Amino acid sequence: MRRPNGLAREAVRFKPASFAGTFLALLMAALIVSACGILLETSLRASVPPQRYARAPVVAAADQHEYVVTGSGEDREKEAVPLPDTARVDAGLAAKAAKAPGAATAVPDFTFPVRAADGGADLGARELPVPGGVLTAHGWGSHTFTGTALTTGSAPREGEVVLDALTARAAKAAVGDTVALRTAAGQRDFGVAGVAEAGAADTARNTGAAGAVAWFADAQAPTLAGHPGKADAIVVLGKDGTDADALAGSVKKALTGSGAQVHTGDDRGAVEDPGLGHAKQTLFGIGGSFGGIAAVVAVFTAAGTVALSVGQRAREFALLRAVGATPRQIRRAVASEALLVAPLAGIAGCLPGIGLAHWWFGQLQDRGAVPQAVDPHVSGLPLLAAVGVGLLTALGAGWAAGRRPAKIKPGQALSEASVERLRPGLVRTVLGVGALVSGAVLTGVSARSAGADAAGAALGVVMCFMLAVGLLGPLVARLCAGLFGLPLRGAGPAAQLAAANSRTNARRLASAITPIVLAMAFASTLVFMHTSETHAADKQLRAGITADHVVTDPAGLPVDAAARASRAPGVEAAVGLLNTQVLVPVGSGEFKSLQGAATQGVTGSGAELAKVQDLDVREGSLDQLGKGRIAVDKTLANSADAGVGDRLPLFLPDGTEARPEIVAVYGRGLGLATVTMDRASLTGHVTSGFDSTLLVRGGSEKPLTALGKVTDASGYATERSLDARLGAWMNNTMAAVLGGFAAVAAVNTLVMTVLDRRRELGTLRLVGSTRRQVLTMLRWEGLLVSAVGVVLGSAIAAATLIPMMSGTTGEAPYVPPLVYGSFVAAAGGLALLAVTLPARAALRRWS
Helix, strand or coil: CCCHHHHHHHHHHHCHHHHHHHHHHHHHHHHHHHHHHHHHHHHHHCCCCCCCCCCCCEEEEECCEEEEEECCHHHCEEEEEECCCCCCEECCHHHHHHCCCCEEEEEEECEEEEEECCCCCCCCCECCCCHHHEEEEEEHHHHHHHCCEEEEECCCCCCEEEEEHHHHHHHCCCCCCEEEEEECCEEEEEEEEEEEECCHHHHCCCCCHHHCEEEECCCCHHHHHCCCCEECEEEEEECCCCCHHHHHHHHHHHCCCCCEEEECCCHHHHHHCCHHHHHHHHHHHHHHHHHHHHHHHHHHHHHHHHHHHHHHCHHHHHHHHHCCCCHHHHHHHHHHHHHHHHHHHHHHHHHHHHHHHHHHHHHHHHCCCCCCCCCCCCCHHHHHHHHHHHHHHHHHHHHHHHHHHHHCCHHHHHHHHHCCCCCCCHHHHHHHHHHHHHHHHHHHHHHHCCCHHHHHHHHHHHHHHHHHHHHCHHHHHHHHHHHHHHHHHHCCHHHHHHHHHHHHCHHHHHHHHHHHHHHHHHHHHHHHHHHHHHHHHHHHHHHHECCCEEEECCCCCCCCHHHHHHCCCCEEEEEEEEEEEEEEEECCHHHCEEEEEEEEEEECCHHHHHHHECCCEEEECHHHCECCEEEEEHHHHHHCCCCCCCECCEECCCCCEECCEEEEEECCCCCCCCEEEEHHHHCCCCCCCCCCEEEEEECCCHHHCCCCEEECHHHHHHHHHHHCHHHHHHHHHHHHHHHHHHHHHHHHHHHHHHHHCHHHHHHHHHCCCCHHHHHHHHHHHHHHHHHHHHHHHHHHHHHHHHHHHHHHCCCCCCCCHHHHHHHHHHHHHHHHHHHHHHHHHHHHHHC
């Protein structure tokens, strides 16, 4: 008898179809694991090369994260959560840093937006014709490290400004002229002290239109920015010959106790581009959270395919046992097959995996979720992990599937190879029932939870039910075949034979059903979760905006926009809104976390807000809204276990801790804002001091056009819906990746089962069945498989979405009929193609 590795080579050689299916399944698993692994590694190692601070060896800035600490001792974990906005440091630290040994000078750095005046300029003041109306402003002291140089004039003093050459030329402004600018401190006239050629560092990440830049006196810049006494960072320049690390050490010592962190190298890039922290969080969510789910699904599906391949050769193993092969030789043969196929499949899958990771990363950059300066990080670690996971999956699944034919007696092995076992193993059944019960328990937990807790429990629901379907597959398949086969009994002989085949070969049916269930469950959950949230948010937004006019401007509205609008004829109320985000601690113990909450800062009283916005107040009253008093959505109130009269601990956008009192709880937070507070409470804690939206009741549209774009509530709701496209794209992409993988696995499995039945199909032809009758039988089987897969997948998605949406939106899931119909059609169409095409090829020899 050949050695086991020789048997493995001959098996691969003479049964290529079976091993081709295994190869494809392991290749797809490696593709998913490697792509998600690359994104995960990028999230951990991503950095942004400094541009603005490229010529500054040392930069001191505030920590841009808040931390959640759970556990204690060896179990203590510390999770960093990026702040919604920039945390700043005391500008006076520049004087301390300048005294550090080796420091030549230290400069407080400021970056903030200012607006060109739009029609309200005083007589004699020039208006700057800047496209978009926004200039990026800095303190003049930054010219020491940015390369900006004066071409005419002098450095600005208080009440003066230096303009970049292009902006000055477009406005025909010269030294001595006066220009009108709107800042966080209001509209002011500034004398033009000089004109400068902006250095590369000043325009590297310029947020202003067409590269428009303005520089103010360092003493006045923080007030104009809306952050008196605060600086974005302290830039330290060293004396000639001073080592950057040595300078960083002395600066760190000089700033001890200030809370400022000292940065060198690429860490400086993270200071000037706070988006890096959020990008890392996004990439970690895709590569870690989604990647973990995808890896489990990939391994689960690949293991099923490997087990099917081994199970299809049960008769061969029985014959080998009959001619003298030992159980150890059978197990070694199966392991050798895995060692022959899995590494090659893993290596082949890593190549498209790298391509998928780069495409996904590029799409995130194009949509602004990841800074353009960040590059994907590809190393051998995720690729090695992908190959290793595939190899371990093949070995484990092969061992499990070949364990019984290897250990039983040869005669019994031949008997079981001829007739399918009716009962699955005891361990498999117990584990399957346990997963089913766990899924039911988590469904109840999700139904009783709210917000993020409901979403977290729902993830466990879909995973438990999917595991239950995989473990109890033969039992579920036999039950469904009997149930769904009833209508087929009256559909003719071919349909009756298809139903009988499905009942008799439940294991084969289960292997085909499971990937379709996976595809349907995950695709439906991911896609309809977003459609449900979007539908509920849009419904709340349209019902909540009661204003007659909504004024918006991408650059932000003038500081006095609400006051100017209120003076227009016929206006009853005008309320400005500043949209931002705060962090709220929720949960306790190991489940403690910081939840980002969309926040609106209100310019005006709660009574005025009620005239233009219906928040659907459930408890308390908006009349008490003011300093230290906020209103929150009911979902957040439940998550934080707080109500009217309680103080809610939270972190403002720049990380400042606050404990305002809750004076009202409302129901339309998903569509409007989760937290509502007075605008003054946010002053000095956000980068842009300009309101995002102005809600106006009464009056006409014409007087408001000078403030920004004017629309009604319906138009505003439509624009807000378009802003949610990134979330929709991410959910749809994840659904396409998982659903696509599962669909390929389903087709692969169906093709393998049809090709393995060539002898059966030939026998049907020999006993008188026509080619058309055989193909009709297979089509009925394909439809039965797709129908069972769609129903089970839909049931799992429903068990996941119904309690989750009840906890997050308070409504039933919203399922667009056309989208769901396309999923059903895709499942049915793929199943028919997967059985028809290989069957045609197999029947040619019997024609």
